[in-house]
Structure formats: structure tokens, C-alpha cells
Amino acid sequence: MADAIYADRRLTPVYDALEGDRGDLPAYLAIADELGAERVLDVGCGTGSLAIVLAESGRTVVGVDPAEASLDVARAKDRSGRITWMHGDATAVPALGADLAVMAGNVAQVFLTGDDWSRTLLGIHAALRPGGCLVFETRRPERRAWEDWAADTGRTVDVPGVGTVEQHMEAIEVKLPFVSFRFTYRFLADGAILTSDSTLRFRDRDEVAESLVACGFRVLDVREAPDRPGREFVFVAERVAA
Missing domain, CATH: 2.30.30 (SH3 type barrels.)
Known part of the structure; x- marks a missing residue:
């Protein structure tokens, strides 16, 4: 079940107002440029801030989120109607042949059990093309x-x-x-x-890396978040062909 800030229809409009300028979004756009990604899956897209930025750069974008109230806000922002919005989680996404999947903010940390995290990674793996990449951030426990x-x-x-x-x-x-x-x-x-x-859930670097490998990914890089140096791990992982 999604947290109230994402699912309660009175709270959802407050979320964007409190978030203000999203300093983390340009880094994801830069990575999409770096990887030459044209088809992008935004997992846990919330109110659509990142998905909109990606679509405005000319990319084909699919946003998926379990909170319908957040998706309603996202759809209202998508005035061109070019983004595909899906209600659900990564396990509900079909094989898209996506070049890139992203999980921004705290999304990667909301999966509290190992099983939920593994199912999410496997769902993303299936949505990516062979050689496609998953990029996400997670807070450093230390x-x-x-x-x-x-x-x-x-x-x-x-x-x-x-x-x-x-x-x-x-x-x-x-x-x-x-x-x-x-x-x-x-x-x-x-x-x-x-x-x-x-x-x-706060996972350390080795735990995250091992979980990615177990679900069919190869870790290409672990970076700093440009807007929050020393606070986050930013993982770049490639789908290994099945």
C-alpha cells in the first residue's frame, strides 16, 4: 500500500508544492543522454516530475506507480498525452524493450523485504532490452x-x-x-x-550490488548524486542477456 502522501487525494497536491525544484532530476536526464536511452521506464513515477522531464527531451516514456492519486496528478501535467501511465508496480510492466529504467528519490528503499526487492528487480529486468540499464539511488546507511x-x-x-x-x-x-x-x-x-x-530500508553498497547480480544485472558503476555528494549511492546496472 502506498504511503498517504502519495495516495491520499487531499495530500497528493501538497507533495509537489513541498518538493519544489527537484535538483535530482537533471542527473537522471544526463545519464539518459550518456547512455543514449530513447525508451525509458520510470518505476515509482509518483506525480510524474521525472517522467515529464524525460518526455520533454523527446524520449518515449512509461511511468508506473501503485498510487492512483499520484498518477492523476501526473496525467494532469502530461498535457501532450505522450507518456504512458500505468497503475501498479514493476511486476505489472510488460516487456517494453526499454533502454533505461529509473527509480528516483526513495523508491528503491520502499521495498522492505528481500522478496519484494527481488521481484521488483526481476520485473525491471523483463521490461528492459538486453543491454538496457537500470539507474537508481539509495541513501548511504553510514x-x-x-x-x-x-x-x-x-x-x-x-x-x-x-x-x-x-x-x-x-x-x-x-x-x-x-x-x-x-x-x-x-x-x-x-x-x-x-x-x-x-x-x-537502508541497504549497504555490497548488499545492493549482490542483489542486482542475483537478478540478472551487471553493475557498471556506483556514483555520487551530484546534488547530494556523500549522501547517496547511484547505481548504474546493465541487464545481462538471458
């Missing part, structure tokens, strides 16, 4: 991002059509490799308070 979350002082944004919304974030449980946290949203227009709880 960076201990949850300690920054504990110091969060909150944010306030004005959301078009909604009004002013206050957001506060707190880590509610750290039991590695799992970290759970809660976002609380207060809508000043009517005083409503909604929450969205999330849990991420």
Missing part, C-alpha cells in the same frame, strides 16, 4: 540521514487551490536496516491534520 530528520523544524508552503499547509517530519523508529518516520500536515484553511507514515 550517513545516518534519520538523525537529520530528528532535527527537522518543519516547513510551511502555500498550495494552489488548497491554501497554507504546515509540514513537520519526525523519525518514529530506528531499527536498522529499517527506519520509520512520520510527516504531519496541518491545513490552515480548516485546521485539518493528516499524517503519512513511511518506512525505508
Whole structure:
């Protein structure tokens, strides 16, 4: 089940307003250029920010996400109607012969069990052409991002059509490799308070690499995230022909 921030129709419009300018997206576009990728699968596409950028660069894009409310926001952004939006997860995607699959943000960390992670990787493997690549980021466990979350002082944004919304974030449980946290949203227009709880799994570099190899990939590179040096691993893995 998707977290409320992605699935609750009152919260979903707040997500984009809080995210603002996505400094991580140009790096994915640059990698798509580097790899010469023309057909791209965006796994966990959410409200479509990355998919839109990729499509605007002339690529054929498929976005898949389990949260229908997020997909509704994404479809509204896709004014040209050129992107294929799919409700589901990577296991529901057909063989696309994609050149590239991406998982931006925290997507790779929402798969909490080994089985869920493996099924996702195998679904992506099937959607890629032989030699196609998977690119995704995952937070470095040693960076201990949850300690920054504990110091969060909150944010306030004005959301078009909604009004002013206050957001506060707190880590509610750290039991590695799992970290759970809660976002609380207060809508000043009517005083409503909604929450969205999330849990991420923090895998180390070797664990991620081994899981990729086990699911038919070859790790080509592990990079820094240009906008967050020292905080993320960015994996570039190639589908090995079956």
C-alpha cells in the first residue's frame, strides 16, 4: 500500500508544492543522454516530475506507480498525452524493450523485504532490452540521514487551490536496516491534520550490488548524486542477456 502522501487525494497536491525544484532530476536526464536511452521506464513515477522531464527531451516514456492519486496528478501535467501511465508496480510492466529504467528519490528503499526487492528487480529486468540499464539511488546507511530528520523544524508552503499547509517530519523508529518516520500536515484553511507514515530500508553498497547480480544485472558503476555528494549511492546496472 502506498504511503498517504502519495495516495491520499487531499495530500497528493501538497507533495509537489513541498518538493519544489527537484535538483535530482537533471542527473537522471544526463545519464539518459550518456547512455543514449530513447525508451525509458520510470518505476515509482509518483506525480510524474521525472517522467515529464524525460518526455520533454523527446524520449518515449512509461511511468508506473501503485498510487492512483499520484498518477492523476501526473496525467494532469502530461498535457501532450505522450507518456504512458500505468497503475501498479514493476511486476505489472510488460516487456517494453526499454533502454533505461529509473527509480528516483526513495523508491528503491520502499521495498522492505528481500522478496519484494527481488521481484521488483526481476520485473525491471523483463521490461528492459538486453543491454538496457537500470539507474537508481539509495541513501548511504553510514550517513545516518534519520538523525537529520530528528532535527527537522518543519516547513510551511502555500498550495494552489488548497491554501497554507504546515509540514513537520519526525523519525518514529530506528531499527536498522529499517527506519520509520512520520510527516504531519496541518491545513490552515480548516485546521485539518493528516499524517503519512513511511518506512525505508537502508541497504549497504555490497548488499545492493549482490542483489542486482542475483537478478540478472551487471553493475557498471556506483556514483555520487551530484546534488547530494556523500549522501547517496547511484547505481548504474546493465541487464545481462538471458
